[in-house]
Amino acid sequence: MARFEIHVTYKKGIFDPPGATAERALVNLGYEEVASVKIGKYIQLEVADGTSETRVREMCDKLLANPVIEDYRIERVGEA
Amino acid sequence: MRFGVVIFPGSNCEQDAVHAIRHLGMQADYVWHGDTDLAGYDALVLPGGFSYGDYIRCGAVARFSPVMAEVVRFAERGGPVVGICNGFQILAEAHLLPGALLRNRGLKFICTTVDLRAEESACQWLDRAPGTVLRVPINHNEGNYICDEQTLERLQGNGQIVLRYCEPDGSRAAGGSAPNGALDDIAGICNERGNVFGLMPHPERVVDPLSGGTDGQHFFTAIARRLAEVS
Numbered sequence: 063m064a065r066f067e068i069h070v071t072y073k074k075g076i077f078d079p080p081g082a083t084a085e086r087a088l089v090n091l092g093y094e095e096v097a098s099v100k101i102g103k104y105i106q107l108e109v110a111d112g113t114s115e116t117r118v119r120e121m122c123d124k125l126l127a128n129p130v131i132e133d134y135r136i137e138r139v140g141e142a
Numbered sequence: 143m144r145f146g147v148v149i150f151p152g153s154n155c156e157q158d159a160v161h162a163i164r165h166l167g168m169q170a171d172y173v174w175h176g177d178t179d180l181a182g183y184d185a186l187v188l189p190g191g192f193s194y195g196d197y198i199r200c201g202a203v204a205r206f207s208p209v210m211a212e213v214v215r216f217a218e219r220g221g222p223v224v225g226i227c228n229g230f231q232i233l234a235e236a237h238l239l240p241g242a243l244l245r246n247r248g249l250k251f252i253c254t255t256v257d258l259r260a261e262e263s264a265c266q267w268l269d270r271a272p273g274t275v276l277r278v279p280i281n282h283n284e285g286n287y288i289c290d291e292q293t294l295e296r297l298q299g300n301g302q303i304v305l306r307y308c309e310p311d312g313s314r315a316a317g318g319s320a321p322n323g324a325l326d327d328i329a330g331i332c333n334e335r336g337n338v339f340g341l342m343p344h345p346e347r348v349v350d351p352l353s354g355g356t357d358g359q360h361f362f363t364a365i366a367r368r369l370a371e372v373s
Contacts, residue, residue, distance in 0.1 A: 076288060077247065077286075079247055083249055125198065128199055130289070
């Protein structure tokens with residue numbers, strides 16, 4: 063099996079309410095150095111050996127991410 | 143006049159929609175999401191709920207239900223389709239309507255009744271004069287409408303913004319009147335042709351006066367009148 067890790071985050075300029083809330087909470091807890099928190103999704107994908115990144119990209123565009131509001135980053139992390 | 147009300151696994155407003163339509167003297171049937179035959183329906187309703195548990199993103203999985211390919215064909219032929227709440231999210235995920243619906247700005251699930259202003263639009267599902275204020279319930283966690291600037295300009299220019307959240311007198315507050323943070327106070331939009339309509343509020347819940355109002359009637363009667371005119 064091949065393994066991929068996918069990080070999905072909001073596009074720049076899209077307001078991320080959970081991130082903004084975590085940011086405020088951290089500052090309130092005394093972590094005044096916190097300037098920004100963005101919260102996204104982390105997906106672990108196991109696929110048949112030889113699956114191309116193009117194919118994984120297709121899965122992201124179709125289902126795992128919404129290109130209207132989200133960016134994603136794919137990383138091949140080796141064969142499982 | 144026969145409406146098809148699609149049930150996805152996790153839909154929960156389909157009975158309200160069917161009741162509303164029948165209350166207005168029209169016919170309504172349930173359509174299972176696995177069905178692919180929409181023959182005989184004059185209009186389709188994608189109801190509210192939590193299709194597929196809202197997993198991945200609201201509407202992201204329902205969009206690939208077998209019935210959806212037929213819904214897209216129906217819409218492309220000019221057939222009237224309305225998506226209410228989760229149904230709106232499904233239409234956006236299916237790219238039948240532009241933009242997306244994000245988590246409410248205040249992070250809270252909002253369940254209340256709002257004032258909506260009918261806008262000058264191409265929407266076939268609304269026949270109220272622009273500026274008319276309607277009171278309709280909302281009930282959602284992801285109703286914060288967003289799209290890019292070019293899309294917003296296009297929506298404004300084409301008369302695709304159908305409903306905006308507003309104050310009781312129809313005005314819009316300086317800081318925005320949308321309780322969920324929606325861009326430009328957008329509560330409902332349609333496609334360019336005006337046959338596909340998506341809105342976060344629930345008109346089906348204010349059709350029968352027993353449920354506290356009748357402002358939701360307009361949407362169903364408008365499309366019925368329109369279909370009667372063209373047939």
